[in-house]
Amino acid sequence: MTRRGFLKRGLLGGTILVVGGGLGLGLWPSQLTYKSKRALSVLDERRFGILAAVAARVVRAPGADPVEIAHRVDAVFATAVPEAKKDLQQLLLLFDNALAGLLFDGRPRPFTALDGDAQDRVLLAWRDSKLAVRRGGYQALRKLCLSAHYSQPSTWESVGYPGPPQLQIPT
């Protein structure tokens, strides 16, 4: 098995995923509250559910829809380079992983099985981690969810953006 990309950059993470399988904790299933509404292009149902659960905590804006956000991220990744697709897939599993949670932060449960406040603490633990790779993972998930939300015209009113002007094009 080769492990390139995200986990290779965070060697510790890669080790944990492998060991985690052996110990069982890493196999603790994700608790999928959110299900896809359409066909997926890059993510499977488990990863989709993890991403939507992250989106539900990251984007607390009025009208935010975690399922739609996750679908938009999935659609954007359809055209990503193969290594970036793999990075996202690995990152989502690692983010949810119970054994990784235990070893990193003393939390022996998957992210998706926690309540909202506990999920926020996981995001903060990644944000403030001593490991640059975990901070990068937090920033990547944060930016993906936020950009998928705020790129939509339906969000503009909530931030006081009137939208593109009607331009009278000079002839």
Added chain:
Amino acid sequence: MPLTQAPQGFVDATQFRPPEATVDVCIIGSGAGGAVTAATLAAAGLSVVVLEEGGKYSKTDFKMREDIAFPQLYQESGSRATKDLGVTILQGRAVGGTTVVNWTTSFRTPEDVVAHWKKVHGVGGFSYSDLSPHWDAVEERLNIKQIGLEETNRNNRTLYDGMKALGWEVSTTRRNTRQCMKSGYCGLGCPVDAKQSMLITYLPDAVEKGAVVVSRCRVDKLRVEAGKVVAAACSEIGPDGYTPTGRQLEVKARRFVVSAGAINSPALLIRSGLGGGMVGRRTFLHPVVGVASVFKDPIEPFYGAPQSVASHHFAHRGDDVGLFLEAAPLQPMMAAIAAAGFGDGHQKIMAQLSKMAAHIALAIDGFHPSENGGTVEVRPSGAPLLDYPIPPRIRAAHREGLKILAKIDLAAGAQVVYSPHDPPIEIRSEKDIAQLDNAKMGVNEVNTFSAHVMGGCGMGDDPKTSVVRSSDLRHHTVENLHVVDGSVFPTSLGVNPQESIYGLARLMATRFASEWKKA
């Protein structure tokens, strides 16, 4: 079946059949370097084919929406980043390259930078005065003119006013526009053809003189035989703009000019077996940090000429890394990425968007002997990846830049200045600025961007320290291969790069034209 007539004008790869005959020049990339080179060579009567990986769009495609523009017009849909994810890189990918999405800021290369290249990097093939007539010509063609202070938007005006209040040097920028309506959407493709990008200037000029510009045609590698490039091996890209259709094509030419930008050009050389040495080394980014400051009155950072004020007051800081200061537009998606945090705290910042100004400090990297910039690698799929761990001395400059920006915005009347940390440091008065002294500045601890990628195929007269010769940007060992784009700069520039690339490309293409017509 071969076409009886040679292809002409702007064509999509699906419609393109490579000419049977060997063309004079094949140019890879249609941005600032490729377009000017194509126009100059075509005008001299040489047959030119330009191959561009991105799509061909026009003003009617530019809908002023981030969700549409980023996948169409930016490398990796706008999500290009350095290897450790520490720097988000905004780089164009379309016919016209980054010039389609840049913010129009136009500077000639500073004279002291050209002198530094000569002294330190063995760039002896041209002088500053050699470039001057070419800048004159480009400024004429692109209508590069200084914007009046009364034409700036509030986002830029607050930067100007704050700096003036502190007695610091600042001025309005020169911009490549004609009949600009100041809508604010330069970064999403100009919807009224006011921005004089390559898409509506030098590329049509080239086409008028017989050049062919092929869109959605990715060059996978240059085929090198007996020390010469014989063909560009390409993949046709499908309707989504990214996925190859499976159709391969080859363009044969007497000479090849690589103008794919400072990340993609070295990657192409590496994929072609021409890596090693300095290829992909010394890549510079003008790494950017910024503040978002909330004012009492509306700023509307999403409207108006997005970048119309700049300061080089802090460009020369002795042994410390220099900085230049500018404004950046904020439309909701970019604002959301730039704003720190998540959840309710993030939305609280976003709700103030219309009263927010965004001011940035760009670090002038690559001038200190200890600084080697980044390194371009090629991933297993062939896609490039830039590794650029930001060195402590640039982080020190960033910290200083944030303190300077906070001071400026407070002087301009900001109620609160948000630092790019997560969570942001909130600065409401002079005494709060000291908090930045202890702020963490590590990778992914402070939001960092780049929109200026330079270096990676550096020019110079010593093959050990450079990739191309400075007299004609020719590869040191492959005699019919040239590199003409921002990748040849031996350092960063200390100014927005577009005009430096135009001027150098026009000088070099003029030299090529007189030389190659003889052949």
